[in-house]
Amino acid sequence: MQEDHVSCTIAVDTMGSDKGPSEFVRGLIYAIEDLELDCHIILVGKKRLLERLLAVRPLKKNSASAVVTLHDAPEVIGMDEKPIQALKGKKNASMPQAVELLREGSADAVVSCGNTGALMAAGTLRLRPLEGIERPALATIIPTKKEPCVLIDVGANPESSPKHLVHNAVLGSHYASAALGIKKPRIGLLTIGTEDGKGTTRVNETHKWLKEIDGIIHYTGLIEGFQVFNGDVDVIVCDGFMGNILLKSSEALFSFIGNTIKEELVRNPKRMIGAALSKEAFRDMRTRLSPDQHAGAPLLGIKGNILKSHGSSNYIAIGNALRIARELVAHDMIDGIRADIVTVNTRIENL
């Protein structure tokens, strides 16, 4: 999916993750050596620690198309700190420093596994929303029976108005194009009961507006809960309250089912032999459904590319977040969003 060579600099907040900066360095090496990432990476964090980690496992010679530099940030924002206070009190922490590199134009994208609230606050307050956008949204990619699809919003804006939901559709469409390479993403609006008038007034209003802007995006209509994993749309639009609970409960159910199967498989020797013979099937099932390939939830609708990765991301997830960050830059996603939001706002204001 990579375009021809683009100049691209990604600032990486290496300090926020549960697994520490060493996993970030592994992720960096994976991105450059395995995913052939060709860009400039600025590792933001405790410089001497990062130097030591890079010395232990230097990059292979054939990865010369990538350049890695370091940016010292002595402080760390913890996962449980209050976002606004943390940003005010720790200006030298790795996360605000990475966002600052983006703001001043020294980087084209930021990747962080840190405190979600602080990252959203930094993106919204320092970079600012794009013109015409009232509330940024977090998107993520979920597996389906067919191709993966974008779910937006997964928690940035829990109280979305119809206008916010229409904007989510535009943001999600651009993200699906850039991250998944889909030319004309099919957009579905999540509701209960697809008959006329069955959802909430907010959903019904949004549905009406989305039909009006079909053409700018490719709106295919309402979808219900039982269709979420069908893969019949490329973008599922909902508010941040719904999306966050849907995402978190699905992750929880996935691990609950996995654990229940494991318990049942060790109940007697026959089952244990069966499990041993079929264990690769479970590994492959996990790989197919795991979020690692599409890691990173971008905060969309702001003047810059910011990707949030799960706090517990492993090096594969981190490497893929870097890859996706580069796609967003290569696709000039932000310019595309900026133009469409102006058109959409004009159209819905005239309804």
Next chain:
Amino acid sequence: MQEDHVSCTIAVDTMGSDKGPSEFVRGLIYAIEDLELDCHIILVGKKRLLERLLAVRPLKKNSASAVVTLHDAPEVIGMDEKPIQALKGKKNASMPQAVELLREGSADAVVSCGNTGALMAAGTLRLRPLEGIERPALATIIPTKKEPCVLIDVGANPESSPKHLVHNAVLGSHYASAALGIKKPRIGLLTIGTEDGKGTTRVNETHKWLKEIDGIIHYTGLIEGFQVFNGDVDVIVCDGFMGNILLKSSEALFSFIGNTIKEELVRNPKRMIGAALSKEAFRDMRTRLSPDQHAGAPLLGIKGNILKSHGSSNYIAIGNALRIARELVAHDMIDGIRADIVTVNTRIENL
């Protein structure tokens, strides 16, 4: 969980299900012979058809504590009919006839697999909500890592106010007591981020009110999406929009994961042998997580016990819905709800 002998009559709408009335008759036999249901069952539907089905497989002699009678209802409301129109146009259909038996006091509970919208409309318009209740709610029981828990509302009231959500907590608490035998059900309110002020204004208001009525119910606080299947609460309270999508998407994910495992298990002979040896583990996993044991979503907050079972319910699910209907009658659930709603409304109106 059955109390001492209670006189209990259940009217069963046998015509609405996807599998037809024969599955209902199987469910009836399962309930009486296996679950030892001791009550009067009125099968509502096409009388001659039901007579033929009962003649094919008569009840065993040791099931004398149950009595089965028939109530002729020549019409059927289809799954895709518009609720209000269907009820108006087909007064002799099995569903409105069953509800009528409940309304006039000839039955203590109704079980139906038919059109959900029509059943909710029949319950709300013919039986009417209990005093002080503005909007009835649908509850269901979901599996968790520990004991099953009640999820309420799963679709009756998509736009719930804080007062509706507080009522959902009271309704869910009584249902958990009656259907699951929990003396003091722990109530959790579903939200995103349990820190103060992180959810929506609606959730924050509800949280405040639920703390005020702790004592009438046992409110344990906010829970997030990742905790849904933990089993740390006995009742999860949310609005009908959230609950419906959560329930439907979870069912979809369960079948999606199951199908993905199946695909992986037949990829090569080694895996197929493994799958054959461990197939009982999957059967047991399905039994543990299947909704059949706790089938039936009651429409709560109305003046009568109405249980909606899934349109595709098998005989085990139908039998269990009958068992649960009997529990609700034995526990005088409606009287309990009636009393608590009055107390709760007085308390929250004085806040």
